Amino acid sequence: MARKRTIDDIARLAGVSKTTVSRVLNNKPDVDPNTRERILRIVKEEGFVPSAAAAGLAGGRSHLLGVLVPSFTWPMIPDIVCGIAETIGNTAYELVLYSLNDKTRENGEGDVIDHILSTNLVAGLLAVLPGQSSKFVLRLHQHGFPVVLIDDQDDPPLVPWIGADNQCGAYDAVKHLLALGHRRIAHIQGPMKYVCSRERYEGYCQALREHGISIDPALVVEGAFDAISGREAAHTFFTLPSDQRPTAIFAGSDLMAYGVLTFAEEHGIDVPGDLALVGFDAISSSALVRPALTTVKQPFQEMGQRGTEVLLSIIEQSEQQRFNVKPGFARDFMRLSSAGIDEPSHSPPLRIQLATSLVVRASCGMRQRSPISSIESVS
Amino acid sequence: MARKRTIDDIARLAGVSKTTVSRVLNNKPDVDPNTRERILRIVKEEGFVPSAAAAGLAGGRSHLLGVLVPSFTWPMIPDIVCGIAETIGNTAYELVLYSLNDKTRENGEGDVIDHILSTNLVAGLLAVLPGQSSKFVLRLHQHGFPVVLIDDQDDPPLVPWIGADNQCGAYDAVKHLLALGHRRIAHIQGPMKYVCSRERYEGYCQALREHGISIDPALVVEGAFDAISGREAAHTFFTLPSDQRPTAIFAGSDLMAYGVLTFAEEHGIDVPGDLALVGFDAISSSALVRPALTTVKQPFQEMGQRGTEVLLSIIEQSEQQRFNVKPGFARDFMRLSSAGIDEPSHSPPLRIQLATSLVVRASCGMRQRSPISSIESVS
DNA sequence: CTGAAAGCGCTTACAG
């Protein structure tokens, strides 16, 4: 059973001062190699782990990383958090989870952000699918607080961001439908306030344009990313005169595609016989629905991993700055309140766009994948 | 933008000592009502939030709650964590997420537990589905560290625990199949090392017994909670002579039921026509598979909520003890290492068992639920 | 290369 030793215990055991132990613990230079080695050995023997609270207090920094997620209702959140958790697990940091529940939402997301900042607990923040919070996150970033956006972009792009290549993913999906011979391809957009929805729409338009097909406004409907809005969109398309109906639908999210499947089931429309369907996201349940859904896979776990790595490097950099440029600078900087501080990051913000991949399953009329592979994707 | 004030700022603003501010902040008695009110007002005006790190260090306690989850591959984890996060959101605590990834798993879960204890960061731990970790968690509990188990029990029961009434849930499921006229009802067990698997099996036996049906060992197979093992179990059942095959299967988890559906799809077995199927868990995708799965719903969110409430009360209680019984007692107590400390909690450990409910869908031959309700459960 | 001392922002006996 681990027990709580302090840095004093280690110092005594090693016959040095705690200053020296601290230096070793923090990989500072100017320690005799032998001394360093001896201390390291003792630290290991004793299973000593410094108190994060004390280190944070004294050093003015923290070993905690905040992760802000919207409610857990979005099916990609677990995958993203998984990637984050795994990456943080390899570092000395711990993960503090902040989530937006109904109560915090009604008070405005700004409260959560204020809270994150004022408790002064975390060294940086990963904002997953920030949505409406992104303007608060932007404020944080402008005040010098390390922040990274995951999945959902801000607009205009000012904050470091990791996400998928939405336009290219959408383009591939629609190309796939075109290759299968479809010409009347409808699109259910995600909410157009999201950059990713606009990018997916752009990919849709680009693919059609390249095939000399003009966009038919009757075949484009804005949804809400959820199943209900997908079903409504399908209803809209199928109340068109029969010769104007789509033969294929590209849904901006898997959940909206599920809504289309439900509509088809209700109305005896055969998928893929009468209607081909492609989703976006490749959440795990899309292998389970029938027909199994062809969809664009976003590398959610990798988004979490890369996002964490980027945040860590930003934090490191801002600490560098604090010690090299002017001691105490960053801390004072953080305390400035009303003044219109706007640190112009001279370099454009880091933006990493990860490739998507098309997962072909039964919903477009391709041969059904073997059942084993659909099992594997849920187990 | 929030900025970082300290308790000194508030003390100066209120014209009192920081001792008094601290007392107000911590709801201690013996403060003049007017003083208290004034301080509270200033705290609010300034948006002051005390530094959790400093408070933790000084007070020897922390405002952080650890949540230990196995990998995110289990579909109920998000629901449970959601319940936890929501409940913590109403308190002054923050949530620190620890997860077991492949690396930590190979080092043994003991490492994670040691790490949790030795960083001295969290005031208590919620262990979700601890599985193999539960013996480490037991050690924590025996050393006086506040711990609550969620979902998966320890055996024998020594640690506070919140879970579902597995036996009763299984009993209801099998009764449902019996009521539909089935007599050859198979069961795919979860891994029998888990208490919950044994309880579900017990519920299965109880229902059959009450109907004067004896358990046929050929109709009981142990699975691994995942889809592949469910498919294998179905294969085992359907290689029996045709008059000995089951007409219904009660799967110990939804994922195993998915495996049965896959097997049925492969072999042209109609569900529910040829075979009725019930699962256990009611994870969200069970509304999406076809036929939609009848299953036993576990109240995962509530498990998270109640578990958090229990942990909080245990922490409070142990702090009470620390200050009333003997100052410094708890802290010294925690540091004892080798000695075989075994605090006999004089009262039996708290155990809360929540009711399950049967969600009837298409897989048993009841009328199919309206599509709207299956949409609602995924959106 | 090393250590004594001050200090991070709080809490808690202790003394009034």
Next chain:
DNA sequence: CTGAAAGCGCTTACAG
């Protein structure tokens, strides 16, 4: 009812 002082376990100038 209130405050001065010590201390939580660290880090960081500063001085050698």
